Amino acid sequence: MPTVNLNRKEVENLIGKKLSLEELKEKITSLGTDLDEITDEEIIVEIFPNRPDLLSEAGLARSLAQLIEHKLGLKRYKTEKSDYKIIIEDSVKQVRPYTVCAVVKNLNLNEARIKEIIQLQEKLHITYGRNRKKVAIGIYPLEKIKFPIRFLAKSPNEIKFQPLDSNNEISANEILEKHSTGKEYGHLLKDAKVYPLFIDANNNILSMPPIINSEKVGRVAEKTKDVFVECSGFDLKVLKKCLNIIVCALADLNGIIYENELTYGNKKEITPNLEPEEMRININYANKILGLDLKENDVKKLLEKMGYGYKDKKVLIPAYRADILHEIDLVEDIAIAYGYDKFTETIPNIATIAKEDKYYEFKEKIIDILIGLNLIEVRNYNLTNKNNLYNKMNLNEQETVSLANSLSQGYDALRSWIIPNLLEILSKNKHNEYPQNIFEIGNIFKKGNSETGVIEQERLAIAVCHNKADFTQIKQILDSLFSSLDLKYDIKEIEHNSFISGRAGRVSLNGKNIAYIGEIHPSVLENWNLEVPVSALELNLTDLFGIIYPK
Amino acid sequence: MAYVKKVNIKGQDYWYLFHTIRQSNKFLKKSRYLGKELPKNLEEIKQEFLNELHAPKEKSEKEKLIESLTPSERKVFPILKEENELSKIAEISRLQQIEVLRALGWLEAKNLIKINKEEKEIINLDKNGLIYLKKGFPEKQFLKLLPNNLENLRKHLNQDEINVSIGKLKRLNAINFKKEITVTDEGNKLLREKSKEELFLKKLPLELLKLNKEDKLIYNELGSRKEIIKTDVKKTIYAGLTDLGKELINHKLKTNLIESLNQEMLLKKSWKNKTFRRFNIQSEIPRIYPGRRHFVNEAINYIRKIWLELGFKEMTGNLVQTSFWNFDALFVPQDHPAREMQDTFFINGKGKLPNSEIVKRVKAVHENGWTTGSSGWNYKWSEEEAKKLVLRTHTTVLSARTIAALRKEELPAKFFSVGKIFRNEAIDWAHLFELHQIEGIIIDESVNFKNLLGYLREYYNKLGIDKVKFRPSYYPYTEMSVDCIAYIPERNKWIELGGAGMFRPEVVKPLLGINVPVLAFGQGLERGILEYYKITDIRELYKNDLKQLREMRLWMK
Missing domain, CATH: 3.30.930.10 (Bira Bifunctional Protein; Domain 2)
Structure with a gap:
């Protein structure tokens, strides 16, 4: 389970309501995370792998604000239309077939916030991204990039650029052999005949996923206001969730989200899509599983405490939630919002006969x-x-x-x-x-x-x-x-x-x-x-x- | 039977209790004054009176002490009247010194004597001393051989002796050096008399501290010569009577005490009219050890009993399992970190998958949720991955297999197991690669989340842990997922004892064919029993130190 060290002040500001230390501790634990420690500066908490959306200050604060009923219910995220275009070339099919992208503007970054974003990116890499195998995430300063961006693959011999934390341009092979990040993740490109690249309209290499960004156009700095975000990998659905988690967290830091148009051959796709998904909930089913007698209104309220929307027996699932596979997942969130400590513990009246082996x-x-x-x-x-x-x-x-x-x-x-x-x-x-x-x-x-x-x-x-x-x-x-x-x-x-x-x-x-x-x-x-x-x-x-x- | 009687003395009535007892061949009438009126608690007094009369006569402390003397003590103790030194006592008693010493130790423990140890330096004859005492000192032999020349003298005495003799005799003017060596008048005088040194040797052994001034000088001189005398340290042990000892020393000690009862005595009834020597029942004894269960197994059996009492059937199964049963059947996606090399022990080789219907369902539920209403994990499920062999990482694998073998008609059903599980961890004070898990499932249409918490609470209460909290958790195969944390007063800390939950429909339906609520728990054993056995390093549980295994307290909860 990943442990994140979150900036306590930032979390408290984002919640928007002062909580006592005891309250903060209790709420964090009852959310289904494993609290290690709260200091004056930090909240150190283990996040269960089903909730990658909690891996940032923004994500944790959002859920806490909902749970304490300060900001109850579904939080809607808007996306703005734009002309940002990404062209995905066929050459990536054999090595890293998909990407989804977004632009986020109006960020007010400082050293602490850059740290937050990098931590979110890294923890997502480790957990949801399975150490970059499933998802690799790139974040770039928008002002250095000229659209359209192409996602393509080239033979390693043709690739040369200056990777992050390097003083000069080196070849793709040198990156894998000598650069520390290259050595760590190089195995993900083992046996690949071509390596994937993001290249902008000026022919600048943005990055070579899943390994590393370029130093020139791929480093986010304090003065950066607008960013380009991409996730690349093998499963579109997973990539979209991951992108949603990132852009929602950035939007919570005042960001404005802009859509990108992706071209896959003759198919076009717009990302990110932050519309909530719908799932039906059967209140009788929930009551039967939990042994409770909740009315529709109770269920609505409990779901809203967990950040869902509710309308006509339908649950609106926020776009950043990656763990809702089945109605039972909603039932669990109802139980969490209800409070595990509030359930009356009982032994059922069913007769069975014991038998020693x-x-x-x-x-x-x-x-x-x-x-x-x-x-x-x-x-x-x-x-x-x-x-x-x-x-x-x-x-x-x-x-x-x-x-x-x-x-x-x-x-x-x-x-x-x-x-x-x-x-x-x-x-x-x-x-x-x-x-x-x-x-x-x-x-x-x-x-x-x-x-x-x-x-x-x-x-x-x-x-x-x-x-x-x-x-x-x-x-x-x-x-x-x-x-x-x-x-x-x-x-x-x-x-x-x-x-x-x-x-x-x-x-x-x-x-x-x-x-x-x-x-x-x-x-x-x-x-x-x-x-x-x-x-x-x-x-x-x-x-x-x-x-x-x-x- | 005691009876009450009124006695008239000088016109006054007084009440008395009377009772007649038999002592050897005499009858004695015993009485107790009650008062002018009959007391209300007469029955009580009567009982007390009878109890006192019939109680065996308490022996006096001294009598008991005498009867507790061991045979060797009885031999040694009277000697102390005359003699108090160990070797002498041994001589008189004809016991070995070691036996006497042991007896003295016991007597001291009974406060009859006080043992004093004295160390003396004793001067004894050494090798040359013994020879010189017989033959005379070399200087005397030298004188006797005179007049003579050196060459001749060397045939009789060695060079050292010649050197010493010449030096000494010259100093005393006892010899003359010319062509040959001759005796002077002084020398002749020496020849006639016994020397001081000779007289000293004859007196040995002597105690160093008691030498007079003159002897001290001789002692020093002889000490500087080669191996004539030696000084040994001699330890002497004395036994002094204490006040109690002095009091008892003249008592007659019984000699016919019975030391140990045996078959012959019983057959011949020779024990009758004899006294048994009193033992010191408080004295230390050499410890013996029983055959013992391993203490972890004692705890395991206790826990098994808890689940049997609650009506559960026991599950068992193999330690080596296919990934299919250990992971896939439990809806753990094939790219889950737990399935990576660093967490799980993999075994070389591949296994076989079960009947194709179950495999088809599990594949479908992973890929698209099958008919469970779930979206599934959305990936291409691989049979090859499922065939990989692992050392089971949890006993939940037994639950999966049990559900797969269960028929709907057998519901409701409850199963448990306490079994080994494996984690690929480097072993240290907090980690083992082999541990135990306490596993259980309850399957019935009617059971719910409250019942899961109810069973867990009951289990912990029976284990003697009363402060337990449940909090949300995550496992790929349960929803709700629960962590049980318990308060350990010894550590003033909450610790995690295990997981629980309700199996997801994606687990139950492919295995059982229908979706029925299944309550499930998988609790750790080792962490929960460390406190009881006062162990802080988890490796101590399986270090197999025989002293620890022999002396470990029983599991008493």
């Missing part, structure tokens, strides 16, 4: 016996690494379910057995009292035929560790467990490199292998820096459950 119940019975045998339960992560699973156990590496991406070192594979985890625990507990007799019940993972290509099993692993730990003791544990379950088992001698030869066995029930058991080989103990004998067993609980409770 049968396997879980079975597992608990096994654990009862193990506790009675004085074993201590441990809990490990499922994530581990191949060195622990195989090398340290004197085994050859086997096919293992492994992670494609792990941030934590030493945790890049899913465990295929549990005994290595137990030895790791014992090696970390050498300072503690012996005997150390431990067990764990947990998952193991193998490749196999299933929906995911991974077979998961629950296993029980037990390790006994003290000066006299031997095969007899671990077999006694196995024996008492199976005799409690009233099961007869067989043990067959096996060779297993992790165990001492002649002291390792495979346990089976009715011919089905179910466990292995043995004394851990001293060279394995050495690998784990253990100087106390260990004997261990690992039992397939999933299969054991299947044997006891056949489907």
